[in-house]
Amino acid sequence: MSFVHAAASKAAGGAVRVFLVLAGLFWLLPTIGLLVSSLLDAGELDRGGWWRALTAPARLTTANYERLLADEAITGSLLSTVAIAVPATLLVLVLGSCAGYAFAWLEFPGRDALFLAVVALLVVPVQVALIPVSELFGAVGLFETTAGVVLFHTAFGLPFAVFLLRNFFAQIPRELLEAARLDGAGELRLFAQVVLPLGGPAIASLGIFQFLWVWNDMLVALVFADSANPPITVALQQQVRQFGNNIDVLAPGAFLSMAVPLAVFFAFQRQFTTGVMAGAVK
Numbered sequence: 001m002s003f004v005h006a007a008a009s010k011a012a013g014g015a016v017r018v019f020l021v022l023a024g025l026f027w028l029l030p031t032i033g034l035l036v037s038s039l040l041d042a043g044e045l046d047r048g049g050w051w052r053a054l055t056a057p058a059r060l061t062t063a064n065y066e067r068l069l070a071d072e073a074i075t076g077s078l079l080s081t082v083a084i085a086v087p088a089t090l091l092v093l094v095l096g097s098c099a100g101y102a103f104a105w106l107e108f109p110g111r112d113a114l115f116l117a118v119v120a121l122l123v124v125p126v127q128v129a130l131i132p133v134s135e136l137f138g139a140v141g142l143f144e145t146t147a148g149v150v151l152f153h154t155a156f157g158l159p160f161a162v163f164l165l166r167n168f169f170a171q172i173p174r175e176l177l178e179a180a181r182l183d184g185a186g187e188l189r190l191f192a193q194v195v196l197p198l199g200g201p202a203i204a205s206l207g208i209f210q211f212l213w214v215w216n217d218m219l220v221a222l223v224f225a226d227s228a229n230p231p232i233t234v235a236l237q238q239q240v241r242q243f244g245n246n247i248d249v250l251a252p253g254a255f256l257s258m259a260v261p262l263a264v265f266f267a268f269q270r271q272f273t274t275g276v277m278a279g280a281v282k
Contacts, residue, residue, distance in 0.1 A: 031255075031258070033050050033051075034251055034254060034255050034258070035255055036050040036051070036053050036054070036060070037050045037247060037251040038064055038065070038251035038252035038254075038255045039053070039060040039061060039062065039064065039252075040053055040059060040060065040061070040064075041061060041063060041064065042247065044059050064249070064251070064252040065252050065256070067249075068249065068252045068253055068256065073235060074232070074235060074253060076229050077229065077230055077231055077232045077234070077235035078232050078256070078257075080146065080225070080226070080229050080230065080231050080232075081215060081231040081232045081233075081257075083146050084146055084149050084150055084153070084214060084221075084225070084231060085211055085214040085215045086211075087150045088149075088150045088153035088154050088157065088210065088214045089207055089210045089211045089214060091150070091154045092153075092154055092157040092158055092161045092206070092207075092210050093161070093203055093206060093207050093210070095154070095158060095161070096157075096158055096161025096162050096164075096165050096206065097161075097165055097191075097196065097199070097203060098191075099118075099158070099161075099162045099165075099166070100161070100162055100164070100165030100166040100168070100169050100199075101165075101166075101169050101191050101195055103115045103118075103162065103166040104166050104167075104169040104170040104172075105169065105170075105177065105195075106187070115162075115166065118158075118159050118162050118163065119159065119163050121159040122159045122160060122163065126156055126219065126220065127219075129152075129156075130219075130223055133152060133224075134223060134224070137224065143224065144224065144225065144226045144227060145224075145226060146225070146226065148224045149220060149221060149224045149225050149231075152220055152224055153210075153213075153214045153217070153220065157210050157213070157214075160206075160209075161206055161210070164202060164206055165199065165202060165203070165206065168199055168202040169195055169199055172194075172195065172198055172199075176194065177190060177194065177195075180193075180194050204268050207268070208264060208265055208268055211261065211264055212261045212264070212265070215257075215260065215261050216233065216261065217231075217233065218231075218233035218234060218237065221233055221234045222234055222237075232253070232256075232257045233257065235253070236250060236253045236254060236257065239253065
């Protein structure tokens with residue numbers, strides 16, 4: 001009886017694995033199609049779907065990427081996107097960590113009311129702030145600048161960062177912090193050597209979310225970014241407006257813009273999973 005039960009459990013586990021593999025392949029199908037399309041010239045794409053190249057790999061070529069990377073507008077837009085996404089992510093992580101620790105473990109007047117005000121900002125949509133912030137940036141000289149886009153993304157990323165990290169830091173045992181204080185650790189040392197290492201998974205998860213959001217953003221970039229050197233999302237949108245269905249330009253550009261956030265996600269996948277599981281358990 002036990003043998004039959006073990007065999008049934010093993011068969012069920014195998015079926016689940018097969019289903020997960022098939023679901024993963026189905027989920028990756030658009031990405032695979034975009035990659036193959038980016039490796040075909042315009043003539044091949046006009047003659048049929050991208051899947052025809054799977055039976056004739058000789059049709060694949062890197063000429064589209066060579067032309068794309070030779071375009072200074074595209075390479076400049078990639079550098080512009082990096083110049084926006086990296087500072088906006090780092091600022092949110094640093095400021096959100098400091099504010100999260102303060103709301104979790106420091107006593108000061110109005111702490112709970114201020115935290116509720118920060119949480120209330122989570123419901124404010126980005127679209128509501130576009131016009132007033134545009135007027136403000138125009139008055140102070142930040143309109144159509146990289147600094148303006150970074151500040152906008154930082155401001156809208158901080159409420160969620162503070163909310164997430166405050167709740168995570170609050171789960172740290174008080175006894176651990178008190179023991180560190182008894183050993184002579186000040187608040188800065190306590191934050192840097194105890195709280196930050198323990199909050200590493202949550203901080204890494206937040207960093208992935210923030211980086212992906214900023215990298216893939218087009219609305220804020222359309223409004224606030226420098227029109228002469230826009231981020232990659234806006235640059236690709238301009239290619240559509242200028243050349244129509246120019247898939248041999250759009251496909252490699254879209255895949256190239258997708259490759260960076262995918263690389264970031266897979267590089268920090270373990271920290272992301274640990275942070276999500278830790279938050280679920282707590």
